[in-house]
Amino acid sequence: MKALFSGLLLSGLLSFAMADATSAVPQRVGPVSNYGVLGTSGNQVISTKTNKQVMLRGMSLFWADAVGSQYYSENVIAWAAQTLGIDVFRFAMGIESYDSDGGNSEKGKILASYSYKSSPDVKIEQLDRMVKAAIENDIYIIVDWHSHRAEQEQSIANDFFGKMATKYKDVPNIIWEVYNEPVNTDMGTIASYANTVIGTIRKNGSKNLALVGTPKWSQMGSCGGVNQPNVGYVFHFYAATHSVNSYSGNVDNCMKGGNAVFVTEWGTTSADGSGTVNTSEAGSWTSYMERNKISNCNWSLRHATIGDETEQSAMFSGSQVLNNKTLLNGAKYTQSGEFVKKYLTTNKRSWADTLTAGHSGSCKFSNLTVSELDGSKSGVGKSGCSYTSSNEKVATIGTDGSLTIKSHGYALMTGNDGSMSVVTVEKIPEQSVSGLVSMTCTVTNLKKAGTCTNNYTGKSSSEYQFTTMVKSAEGGEITCTSDNPSVVKIEKAICSTSQCYSHKGEYQWIATFTGAVGLANIHVQIPAVSGFKAMDTTFVLGVVKSPNVINPAIFKNVTVEKNSVTELFPATAHTVPVTYTLSAEGYGVIDGTNFIAGDKDASLVVYATSEESETYAAVNQSIVITIGLGGELIDGISPRTLRNVGIQGRIQNGNLMLTAAHSGFAKVQVYNANGKDLLGEETHYVTAGTNVFSLKGYAHGMYYVKVKQSSVSMTIPWSNK
Structure with a gap:
């Protein structure tokens, strides 16, 4: 997509889930259980499990930047799979900090800190969480090298896709998109890049479908030239800019050449994501894709307004981040979102029915979805039938036909007549609360209002507003207690000062630091509410002594001449006397605040220590003094990482x-x-x-x-x- 802007990072809700894609298992039946790994045959995208043509419909996430990252959430993907019926979603990973044309203008430029090149480990961890979400929801994920100049990034792309192919070679949910939107790059150069990168993917064990962008923002003026198996080509359109009459011929020609096509990004607006929504032309495009069974992802799954800018192609209206089930269920849609929602839900499929089709018999019952909360359900199995569960940790059916629910997930129930039925047990979602994050304040900062505390109730400047919520996002009443009120007191009080901003006059949970040094465990409890688990968690608030630091302008690593005198050792740190010790004798001496160097080349460590005071922690520092040309650190002492350091x-x-x-x-x-x-x-x-x-x-x-x-x-x- 040609539009990208970085806006305000808006507040979300705290979750404690951790990524672990390697251990994830499907929690429902989706397209992946039906189709397995995707590939190509001629101009069709096919299931390698059935060798039949497939068509997927889904959503592209926005760039994984300050705006889009809010929706890179397991909660969002689960909701989209269940509510919208998406078969696939796209992980749009920005690579470098450049604009939408692959240049260096500031307009539409992704922040470097959100790019793969600047923070590869961050993006790989984020991808792992999204692969986990894809596996659990049994849908496909497009791993998108969201670049406009990938041929200039071939080395890091080859490294990335090689590592990811090794890691996910046995994950059928993966679709590789090795180039998002080339701009002024010809198809021959694109194909050369793709042959290298996809060759590495294949060499490292992944046979999964690989997609390749085409010239001019993937408008498919030409395609082909990649000589690897299971390759398709990318087409993008925005209905208000690209009409069916003007651009569908490009797709037709590509397919006539025996090439498979996948629309990894399309919108109802103009190509910059703004302007008027053209539902008429968008309808012509969706009809075209349906006739030709072309898989597709709409741009994009996010809210519309960030600051003073609005992305009309976004799914949801408004400026609120919607990243939990409750907020998403109450979401309002943009005009584009309404169109896309109707398109997706109209074509929503019952994948459990597809999986069990052809496995009928007198013991078969209608595929069933229940909740973890249900515990058991009578009358599920047919009289005179016995059932074998594919996952007894999820559910079993007794001889009396009653269903016993044990955990979330799904189980395929095979009757003694060979019939098959699916029981899906939906996970009870957790409640969401913002601000439950551990924090310590130093003694000196506690005395400075506005540093780590403020005055919220009018009673004290040592108050800390750790959450603005008295109920969870799902409506559960929050109760907070402190196990050490001598250090931190907790109360629900009316926020009454100007520091409360939009929450002035509302009840808030407020922590008050007494001034004593210590830690307090803050125990948070929320009772279960309809459809959501109870919450019971703890975080830590406390006061610690301020770190005591010797003046770094004087006490620092330094190189000195032999036989020289250098001031290095302040007598005190915040009025606390400091003791200095050399790591070895014979190379120099400490004389008051000065270091007198000897006549030998050497490298020494100086240790500085002090007792702690009422306000400050003990000093425990070291520096290296290099005398003359230096040498190996005397006695092998060198800066090192120690356990339990402060x-x-x-x-x-x-x-x-x-x-x-x-x-x-x-x-x-x-x-x-x-x-x-x-x-x-x-x-x-x-x-x-x-x-x-x-x-x-x-x-x-x-x-x-x-x-x-x-x-x-x-x-x-x-x-x-």
Whole structure:
């Protein structure tokens, strides 16, 4: 798609699910159980299981950026599969920070921090979660190299698809899309790139369908030239820009040449995603795709309005992020969304019926969907019949015909006459609450209102509004208690000051820090509500002593001349006396605040320690002094990562200020507002003391920054204004 904008990252809802695609199993019967791995035969996309032509209908997710990532959620995919009946969805992974023409203008440019090239581990983790969602919902996922200049990215594309093909070679749900929309690239160059990348996919064990973009934003002026098996070609259209009369001939010619076609992206609007929705032309296109059995994905599954911009091709109207079942069920659709919803639901199929067709008999019963909450159901099996369950951990049928429900998933019930019926047990979804994230405040920051606390009720400037919700998104009443009220008190109170913004006058859950140093477990309970599980979870709030850091402008790694005198050792850190120790003698001496170097080339470690004070933690730092040309660190002592080290962090002016007790490696991860989607990850070598790392490049909005060094971690809420 030619339009892409980066907008405000809006608040989502907290979830605690973790990705693990390798252990995922289908929770329902969908197209994948029926078709298996997809391939091609002539100009048709086929099931390699049945060797028959297939047609899939689904949705493309928006770019996996600040806007689109909110919908890269297992909840969203499950809802779309069940409610809209999608057979496939598209993982649109941005590769580099460039505009919609593959150039460097700022318009429509994806943020570098959301690109695969900048954050490959983040995107691979995100993909794994989406593959898991595809497997659990038994639908297909298109792994889309969402690029306009992939031939310039061949090396990293080859590496990515090679690794993913190895990882997912036995996953039938996968469809590879190795090039989204070439712009000014000829088909010969595209085919050369695709032959290399798809060749690597095949070499690494994946036989799954692979799709290749075509020239001029995949408008299919030409196609062909890829000499790998199971390859199809990509066509994109936007109904208000591309008419059937003008562009369907391109598709016809490609198919007449014996090539399979897949529409991985289409819209009802103009090609930039805005303008008037042309439902008449969109209807002509959907009719054309139905006649020719061309699989397709609509652009895009997201809400329309971000800031002052509106994407008319989005499925949902409004500016609210809709990423749980309750919000999605109550969603309002755009004009485009209404059209697409009708198209998808009209063609929605009962895949369980398809799977069991041809396996009839007197013991067969109508395919059944129940809830985990039901426990059991009588009269399911037929009299005189016995049934074998394909998954006894999900459900079984007794000799009296009663169904016993054990867990979510599905079970194929085979009668003693060979008939087959499907029982699907729907998972009880969890309730959703924002803000339940562990946080510690330092003693010094606690004294500065607005740093980690504020005044919300008019009673104290040491209050922390950890959630604006008194009920879950599903309506369950939230109860919060503190197991250590001497450190943190919890109450539901009216938010009454200007700090409450739009929530002024509403009841909120407020934590008040007493000023004492310590930690409190905040216990959150929500009773079950209709269709949703009860919630029982804990997070941590607390106050810790401020890290004590020696002046880094003086106490730092340094190279000195032999026989020189250098000021390196401040006597105190925040008025606390500091003791300095050399790792070896004979190479220099400490004289008050100075280091007097000897006459030998050497590298020494200096350790700085202090007692803790009422306000500050103990000093435990080290630096390296290189004398002359230096040498191996004396006694083999070198900066290293230690277990159970202390770290403290805060965010100021777009920078992470990280104070570590010891040197070593630290991982910094940035999550979006729902605490679930990993948006950025970097590993830094930190020195003992204060380190500064830039967090620039993220859109305005709410984030959580997680820092981990050795076995110690902390999470910092970050409002990027």
